[in-house]
Amino acid sequence: MSSVDLLEQEPELYQPREPIHPKSIKGRFRRFKTTIMMLAYAIFFLLPWLRWARPVGPDQAVLFDIPGRRFYIFDLVIHPQDIFLLGGFLILAAWLLFFVTGLVGRAFCGYFCFQTLWTDLFMKVEYWVQGDRNKRLKLGRQPWNLEKIGKKGLTLLIWTAIAFWTGFTFTAYWADTPQLFVSFFTMHAVSAAYITTGILTATTLVAAGFAREQICIYMCPYARFQAVMFDKETLLVSYDAQRGEGSSGRKPLQKGLMALEERHAAGTGDCIDCNLCVQVCPTGIDIRDGLQLACISCGLCIDACDEIMTKRGWPDGLIRYASELEIETGTKPSLLKFRTIGYGVGTLLVSALMIYGVLSIKPADFSVRQVRQPLFVLMSDGSIQNNYELKINNKEQTPLDLKLEVEGVKNAEVSISGGFKDLHIPADGTRNYHVHVRVPGSSGVSRQVIIFKLIDEQGKFPPIQQETSFNYK
Numbered sequence: 001m002s003s004v005d006l007l008e009q010e011p012e013l014y015q016p017r018e019p020i021h022p023k024s025i026k027g028r029f030r031r032f033k034t035t036i037m038m039l040a041y042a043i044f045f046l047l048p049w050l051r052w053a054r055p056v057g058p059d060q061a062v063l064f065d066i067p068g069r070r071f072y073i074f075d076l077v078i079h080p081q082d083i084f085l086l087g088g089f090l091i092l093a094a095w096l097l098f099f100v101t102g103l104v105g106r107a108f109c110g111y112f113c114f115q116t117l118w119t120d121l122f123m124k125v126e127y128w129v130q131g132d133r134n135k136r137l138k139l140g141r142q143p144w145n146l147e148k149i150g151k152k153g154l155t156l157l158i159w160t161a162i163a164f165w166t167g168f169t170f171t172a173y174w175a176d177t178p179q180l181f182v183s184f185f186t187m188h189a190v191s192a193a194y195i196t197t198g199i200l201t202a203t204t205l206v207a208a209g210f211a212r213e214q215i216c217i218y219m220c221p222y223a224r225f226q227a228v229m230f231d232k233e234t235l236l237v238s239y240d241a242q243r244g245e246g247s248s249g250r251k252p253l254q255k256g257l258m259a260l261e262e263r264h265a266a267g268t269g270d271c272i273d274c275n276l277c278v279q280v281c282p283t284g285i286d287i288r289d290g291l292q293l294a295c296i297s298c299g300l301c302i303d304a305c306d307e308i309m310t311k312r313g314w315p316d317g318l319i320r321y322a323s324e325l326e327i328e329t330g331t332k333p334s335l336l337k338f339r340t341i342g343y344g345v346g347t348l349l350v351s352a353l354m355i356y357g358v359l360s361i362k363p364a365d366f367s368v369r370q371v372r373q374p375l376f377v378l379m380s381d382g383s384i385q386n387n388y389e390l391k392i393n394n395k396e397q398t399p400l401d402l403k404l405e406v407e408g409v410k411n412a413e414v415s416i417s418g419g420f421k422d423l424h425i426p427a428d429g430t431r432n433y434h435v436h437v438r439v440p441g442s443s444g445v446s447r448q449v450i451i452f453k454l455i456d457e458q459g460k461f462p463p464i465q466q467e468t469s470f471n472y473k
């Protein structure tokens with residue numbers, strides 16, 4: 001090729017997508033995937049409709065109430081002050097992911113990831129409407145006639161309905177679901193509900209209907225860094241190349257190479273090159289080419305190959321969950337390796353911290369702000385008064401009766417504007433009080449630390465306190 005030819009050649013910056021039409025397959029991994037899928041859908045789609053009786057607040061089991069500044073998760077009510085718990089939850093999810101990846105590779109991708117779950121459902125719709133792989137391939141090749149328009153149109157219609165219901169369900173976690181349902185379909189819902197549902201509908205349709213494996217291969221950041229969590233003992237979906245290729249490579253079934261003994265005598269491997277493992281793969285790869293970024297560890301190629309092996313009466317496991325070490329040397333992987341133990345300990349520690357965090361959520365909290373204009377008031381009897389603004393939040397679902405005490409300043413007398421003696425804070429409510437602290441005279445210093453203490457009269461929790469200052473001058 002001349003240099004002119006080379007210059008004229010357009011560099012290929014983008015590899016066009018080859019549509020993938022996976023063949024359906026039965027087997028233990030397929031059953032496991034379907035079970036997880038059903039469970040995940042049941043939880044995701046039904047949870048916003050689940051009612052939950054609370055003394056105060058909404059009767060929805062899970063509700064992220066942004067205007068009310070509360071997250072309701074069954075009996076747990078998260079206030080803005082406890083939002084660190086959500087950060088803790090994300091850290092816990094990350095540790096759990098590291099732990100699982102260290103043990104069984106990308107199992108999260110293959111069975112639990114939203115992208116995988118929704119793509120799986122969209123593929124099922126294709127299967128129900130257009131038939132299995134061969135029929136879909138044939139339909140794809142044929143011109144746009146009535147049959148093709150009908151089947152492709154129906155598929156798109158069902159996909160859009162699923163995507164819409166996914167978007168609406170997501171929105172329902174942020175509002176009272178039955179009310180939202182009525183207002184949404186009578187066009188009386190807030191615009192945020194329509195925008196959120198619209199965005200989720202569009203992204204679900206594109207990601208699960210059209211982009212599919214492209215999301216896993218090119219867009220998912222986890223796919224990029226997961227390899228650093230692998231080691232030679234990590235369980236991965238692996239092709240046993242020694243067994244499959246033998247000494248003279250894989251060969252299809254043919255005369256003289258039908259029985260296992262004949263193949264072994266000829267140095268031929270157990271792989272009959274039927275390509276079923278490639279046809280069932282949702283990302284369209286050939287696991288026989290070794291570990292690849294595109295493999296989401298779904299195990300469907302294991303089901304496919306086991307089906308072939310079982311049909312022939314040969315031992316299964318030519319493709320199986322195995323570590324690199326096991327494939328190379330036959331040594332079973334050890335679960336108790338330093339890295340896995342580290343991830344496991346990290347996960348346990350973060351879980352313990354989370355449990356502690358949830359259990360130690362204070363039933364009430366308060367802030368105290370010294371009134372600075374004026375900083376102190378010299379009263380006609382010579383005493384000195386400082387004023388404070390007290391804001392108390394009751395995070396409990398029952399009312400609280402609190403007693404206010406101060407410490408740190410000698411002979412201090414406390415009074416509350418409005419003549420309150422005890423502080424009654426309604427369930428899940430907030431109250432503001434104007435508090436006066438008066439001392440008989442000067443103490444010789446310009447200011448002292450004063451501690452405000454709230455005591456639960458029913459003794460359900462220990463006193464809570466805040467520090468501020470008392471000014472004499």
Ligand code: SF4
Nearest residue numbers: 281295296298299301
């Ligand atoms: S190679 Fe096997 S495990 Fe990996 S994505 Fe394809 S079917 Fe799933």
Ligand code: SF4
Nearest residue numbers: 271272274275277305
């Ligand atoms: S399914 Fe098994 S036998 Fe068939 S090509 Fe794949 S590895 Fe070979």
